Amino acid sequence: MNQTAENIDTLVCDVLVVGGGINGVGIARDAAGRGLSVVLCEQDDLAAHTSSSSSKLIHGGLRYLEHYEFGLVRKALIEREVLLRAAPHIMWPMRFVMPHDKGQRPAWLIRAGMFLYDHLARRELLPGSRAINLRKHAAGAPLKSNFVRGFVYSDGWVDDARLVVLNAMDAAERGARILTHTRCESIARQGATWQASLRDRQGQNIKVTARCVVNAAGPWVAQFLEGAAQRSSSKSVRLVKGSHIVVKRLSQHDHAYIFQNPDGRIVFAIPYEKEFTLIGTTDVEYHGDTSKVSISAEEIDYLCTLSNRYFEKAITPADVVWSYAGVRPLLEDAAADASAVTRDYQLDFDVEGAPLLSVFGGKITTFRKLAEEAVDLIAPALANTQVSWTANACLPGGDIFDARPDNRSVREFDRFISNLQRDHAWLPAPLLARYARAYGSRTQQLLAGCKTMENMGEEILSGLFAVEVDYLMRQEWASCAADILWRRSKLGLHLPAGSDVILDNWIAARSSGKSRGHSVAEETDQAVVSK
The missing domain is CATH 1.10.8.870 (Alpha-glycerophosphate oxidase, cap domain)
Incomplete structure (x- = not known):
C-alpha cells in the first residue's frame, strides 16, 4: 500500500494536501472518501512533529470552561465518543481524579464545571463525575496525606501518532496518494489550477497539478503561505511549546490525575505503557526553529516540582526516562497567557482563482470535525456533491465486531x-x-x-x-x-x-x-x- 515518489514525474489531482499531521491526514481521508482524487505530501514522517507530541487525550477540555469556550468544549465532547467508537483499539475511556487543593479553585466551582462537562453533550460510553474521599479511594494511596477530598470524571486516551497513521491508511485505501519525506517547495496559480513543485528525500522533483491546495502545515502554516505560496493571510498562529516527561510508574491503579498548580495551570499525570507515568504539559511561548523542538531544564524542573506537590513519592530530573516536546500552532487571539490561548480552529478559504484552504489552530480531539468542515468548503468549489461520511465510519482496525462504529x-x-x-x-x-x-x-x-x-x-x-x-x-x-x-x-x-x-x-x-x-x-x- 505504501506509495513513494519513485518514478513519478507529474501528478494530477483534485486536492493537494500539504502536511502529514492529524489535520492533513484527516482532510485527505475525508476528501478521498467523497470521491476526490488526493495527493498528500509530508516533509518528514507522518506525525513526526506536533501530532505525536500531545498529552495523548481525547477530551473536551475541562479547563477550557474557565475561558467560557463552551462551543469548543461541546464540539470536543461530541467528538470524544465518535472517535472512541471509530478506533477502539487505539482509544479507550479513562477516569481522571482531581485532588482538591484548598489553595486553588474552590470545590463549588469544580463541581459546577464538572456538571457542565457531564451535560454539555450526550454521553453513552462514559460515566459521569462524582466526588470521592481520597482516604478511601485507591487513587488517594499515592498522594500526600493532606489531599483528602477529590473529584473523578471521564475522558478518553489515544495513541496520537497511530491515529495519524490510521487516517493516512484509510485515505490511501480510498485512493489517495501519500508521499512521506516529500517537501512542497512552491505552489503557483495557473488558470483554474495550482502548479506545485515537490521534492523527495532522494532529491527528485515531482510536479503536481491540483485543482485545490490545502495548507495543513501546522506550525509551518504561515511560513508555507508566505514562502511556498507567496501569499499573506489575515490570520496567524501563536506557537506554544508543550513538553512532557515520562518516569517510572507512580501509582498502581488505572486512573489518571489532573493536578492544579499555584500558577493556575493544569497538568496531567497519566498511566503510560504499563510501566510508566506520563506527566505534562507545559505551555511556553516558542520563537525558535520549529523543526528542532526539545524540552528545557526549566520545564523538567517545573513538571517534577508539580508532581512532588501531589505525589508522596518524589521525583527529580534524574528520574526522567524519556521526554518529548512539540509546538502547538494555536489560533492567535488576545490572550496574554499562553495556556489561555484558544484551542479552537479557523479555516481560511481563498477563492481568488484556484481554491487555497489554510488551517489555523485546532486540537487532536476535533480533527475529524475540522476535516469534515474543510471538505464541506472545498467540495462545492470542485463540483463535488458527496455528503460527509466519517462520523459513521471506522478507522482501519476499528471494525472489531462490526463494519460500523458501535x-x-x-x-x-x-x-x-x-x-x-x-x-x-x-x-x-x-x-x-x-x-x-x-x-x-x-x-x-x-x-x-x-x-x-x-x-x-x-x-x-x-x-x-x-x-x-x-x-x-x-x-x-x-x-x-x-x-x-x-x-x-x-x-x-x-x-x-x-x-x-x-x-x-x-x-x-x-x-x-x-x-x-x-x-x-x-x-x-x-x-x-x-x-
Whole structure:
C-alpha cells in the first residue's frame, strides 16, 4: 500500500494536501472518501512533529470552561465518543481524579464545571463525575496525606501518532496518494489550477497539478503561505511549546490525575505503557526553529516540582526516562497567557482563482470535525456533491465486531483480545494483546500466513519480529527505527539502549538484500547509542 515518489514525474489531482499531521491526514481521508482524487505530501514522517507530541487525550477540555469556550468544549465532547467508537483499539475511556487543593479553585466551582462537562453533550460510553474521599479511594494511596477530598470524571486516551497513521491508511485505501519525506517547495496559480513543485528525500522533483491546495502545515502554516505560496493571510498562529516527561510508574491503579498548580495551570499525570507515568504539559511561548523542538531544564524542573506537590513519592530530573516536546500552532487571539490561548480552529478559504484552504489552530480531539468542515468548503468549489461520511465510519482496525462504529466495540474490547488469543494460542498472550491494541482487526492481516513462532521471522529486538517490521514498512510508511520504535509504537521505552541502531542496521540490510552476519544478542552488546 505504501506509495513513494519513485518514478513519478507529474501528478494530477483534485486536492493537494500539504502536511502529514492529524489535520492533513484527516482532510485527505475525508476528501478521498467523497470521491476526490488526493495527493498528500509530508516533509518528514507522518506525525513526526506536533501530532505525536500531545498529552495523548481525547477530551473536551475541562479547563477550557474557565475561558467560557463552551462551543469548543461541546464540539470536543461530541467528538470524544465518535472517535472512541471509530478506533477502539487505539482509544479507550479513562477516569481522571482531581485532588482538591484548598489553595486553588474552590470545590463549588469544580463541581459546577464538572456538571457542565457531564451535560454539555450526550454521553453513552462514559460515566459521569462524582466526588470521592481520597482516604478511601485507591487513587488517594499515592498522594500526600493532606489531599483528602477529590473529584473523578471521564475522558478518553489515544495513541496520537497511530491515529495519524490510521487516517493516512484509510485515505490511501480510498485512493489517495501519500508521499512521506516529500517537501512542497512552491505552489503557483495557473488558470483554474495550482502548479506545485515537490521534492523527495532522494532529491527528485515531482510536479503536481491540483485543482485545490490545502495548507495543513501546522506550525509551518504561515511560513508555507508566505514562502511556498507567496501569499499573506489575515490570520496567524501563536506557537506554544508543550513538553512532557515520562518516569517510572507512580501509582498502581488505572486512573489518571489532573493536578492544579499555584500558577493556575493544569497538568496531567497519566498511566503510560504499563510501566510508566506520563506527566505534562507545559505551555511556553516558542520563537525558535520549529523543526528542532526539545524540552528545557526549566520545564523538567517545573513538571517534577508539580508532581512532588501531589505525589508522596518524589521525583527529580534524574528520574526522567524519556521526554518529548512539540509546538502547538494555536489560533492567535488576545490572550496574554499562553495556556489561555484558544484551542479552537479557523479555516481560511481563498477563492481568488484556484481554491487555497489554510488551517489555523485546532486540537487532536476535533480533527475529524475540522476535516469534515474543510471538505464541506472545498467540495462545492470542485463540483463535488458527496455528503460527509466519517462520523459513521471506522478507522482501519476499528471494525472489531462490526463494519460500523458501535458501543460494543468499546465496551467489549477485552473480549476481542480473548477471541484473538483463542485463535492464535501459539502466540504469547502479552504480544498478542499489544498487537490487538496497535492494529485491532488488522492483526489478522499482520499475522496472515503465520501459524507458529517460526513463521514470524527473525526476532530483531525483544518482542519485535520481522513480520511486524515488514508490515509497518509495507502498510504504514515506516522507514527507520524512529518511525517504528517511537511513532508506530512506543517499544523504544521498553528496549535497551542501542536498539535503534540494531533495527536501523536490520532495515538497511533488508533493503540491500544482505544477510546479517551476527545475532541480535551480539549486536545488543556492541550497541552504544543511548535512547
